[in-house]
Amino acid sequence: APRRRDRVRLAHAGTRVSRGMKALRIDGYGGSEALEIVEVTCPALGSSDVLVEVHAASVNPIDWKIREGYMKSFVEIPMPHIMGRDVSGVVVDKGGDVKILSVGDAVFGSATADRDGTHAEYVAINSTLLAIKPDRIDHVDMASLPIAALSAYAGLVTHGNLAEGEKVLIHAGAGGVGVIAIQLAKQIGATVATTASESNAGYVRELGADIVIDYRSTDFTKAVSNYDLVFDTLGGDVHLASYAVLAPSGRMTYLNAGPIPDEVPRDDVTVVNALVNYDTEPLARIAELVAGGAIKPQVSAVVPL
Numbered sequence: 642a643p644r645r646r647d648r649v650r651l652a653h654a655g656t657r658v659s660r661g662m663k664a665l666r667i668d669g670y671g672g673s674e675a676l677e678i679v680e681v682t683c684p685a686l687g688s689s690d691v692l693v694e695v696h697a698a699s700v701n702p703i704d705w706k707i708r709e710g711y712m713k714s715f716v717e718i719p720m721p722h723i724m725g726r727d728v729s730g731v732v733v734d735k736g737g738d739v740k741i742l743s744v745g746d747a748v749f750g751s752a753t754a755d756r757d758g759t760h761a762e763y764v765a766i767n768s769t770l771l772a773i774k775p776d777r778i779d780h781v782d783m784a785s786l787p788i789a790a791l792s793a794y795a796g797l798v799t800h801g802n803l804a805e806g807e808k809v810l811i812h813a814g815a816g817g818v819g820v821i822a823i824q825l826a827k828q829i830g831a832t833v834a835t836t837a838s839e840s841n842a843g844y845v846r847e848l849g850a851d852i853v854i855d856y857r858s859t860d861f862t863k864a865v866s867n868y869d870l871v872f873d874t875l876g877g878d879v880h881l882a883s884y885a886v887l888a889p890s891g892r893m894t895y896l897n898a899g900p901i902p903d904e905v906p907r908d909d910v911t912v913v914n915a916l917v918n919y920d921t922e923p924l925a926r927i928a929e930l931v932a933g934g935a936i937k938p939q940v941s942a943v944v945p946l
Contacts, residue, residue, distance in 0.1 A: 663946060664761035668721045670710035676724070678946070684757055684765035691742055691768050692734035697784035697943075698759040699727040701817065707754055716754050725760030726751045729774055729784035739768045741921075747774040749928070751787035751919050760946070772924035775932035782938035783931070786821070788917075790927045790936065793822035796872040796894040796915040797829070799923070805830030807869035810861070810886055814850055815841035818874050818896065820939045823848045828935040834865045862886055870894070872915075876901050884910065 662683050667675045686692055704724055706712055729749040732742055742748065750771035752758050757765075774783050796818075797803045809826050813819045814835030826833045827849035834852035837845045842853045854861045862885040870892050871883045876899025883893055887910045894915040895901060905912065930936040 662762040664723045664757075665725065665946065666721050666723050667708055670708065670713075672709065675708060681723070681761075683763050686734060686736045686765050687767070688736040688738040689767050689769070690736045690765045691732045691739055691748075691771065693728060693730040693748060693759075693764050693766055693771075694733045695728055695759055695762055695764055696730040696780035697728070698725045698761075699784045699786075699788075700725070701727065701788050703754070703788065704760075712754065718754065719756070723757035723759075723761050723764075725758035725764075726754065727784050727787045728752065728759035728764060728766070729780040730764075733763070735768070742768050742771065747776075747780075748772065749774045749780075749783040749787060750921075750924055751791065753919070762946070769920050772921050772928055775928050778931055778938075781940060781943055783928075785938045785940050786927060786931070786936075787919075787924065789817040790821045790825075791917050791919060791923055792818045792874075792896055792915070793825050793872075794923050794927065795917045796874075796896065797822055797825055797870070799918060800913045800915045801870050801872060801892060801894045803829050803831055803870055806832075808832045808834070808865075808867070809870040809872060810865055810868050810883070811835045811850075811872045811874075812879055812883070813837070813874045814845040814848070814853070816874060817939075820845070820848055821936060822872055823850050824936045825930070828930060831870075834861075834868070836861055875899055881906070 660683055661680050664679055664681050666677055666679050732744050732746045732748055748771040752766045803809055809831045811819055811822045814823050815837045823833055823835060833850050835845050835850045836854045836856040839855045845853055854864045862882050865886050867888040868886050873880050873883055873895040881902045884907050889909050892911045894913050896915055
């Protein structure tokens with residue numbers, strides 16, 4: 642998002658004076674034609690909010706799912722609605738109950754879907770959904786991370802309990818979550834197998850994958866076996882087939898990318914929905930890993946607001 646510092650003025654007492662900003666908004670559910678760049682008033686702050694000047698905001702699959710109306714049964718989206726969740730930027734104002742963050746802090750994180758989002762020049766966001774951005778990492782790189790990296794962290798660490806020396810199969814290794822999950826698993830010290838297309842095989846190997854399975858030509862259940870953990874980002878038939886590669890007492894974590902079959906063919910393994918925790922603690926851990934070089938953000942394109 643382009644920065645327009647003249648659009649928001651901070652009074653000496655910390656009270657924001659309302660000004661206009663540009664935002665990408667929908668007035669109702671629909672396809673890409675529902676998106677419109679509009680001029681709106683900067684968002685009001687709650688007592689636990691900070692106002693972030695948006696330097697970069699990423700686009701995730703959840704964004705088009707919200708736009709199309711697929712999330713209506715999970716979360717009520719206020720209309721009109723400013724799109725976007727991931728963000729990296731600078732705090733320019735804060736509510737009275739915010740103690741940790743200060744005006745001038747560079748931060749990154751992910752907004753909730755039930756409020757106006759980050760595809761705008763400014764966003765009001767609860768301070769508990771943000772962490773400090775590493776000094777030497779670009780805003781564009783950090784904005785690419787929150788949802789994807791938190792999802793990978795949930796699948797491998799929070800719910801997967803992946804440990805050094807274990808073996809993990811990560812489905813869709815070249816996807817947004819997969820590219821972070823491969824790097825995270827290698828940082829933990831696991832042996833990593835992943836499914837990917839032949840054209841992406843070299844890419845995921847560079848990220849750290851030890852075994853790459855071409856899902857178009859190879860049955861992954863014949864390629865690997867006796868694995869400690871499967872991280873399923875696909876669902877459907879892939880989810881059901883993944884039971885076959887697990888060792889006794891193995892674990893499978895999954896994201897709801899597709900339908901999860903009711904059938905459970907084995908009772909000697911643990912299967913867990915990898916619910917994502919969107920708050921400061923895992924974000925801060927991700928920031929440490931990025932700052933230390935263990936996770937390298939993967940940005941394929943940069944476009945203006």
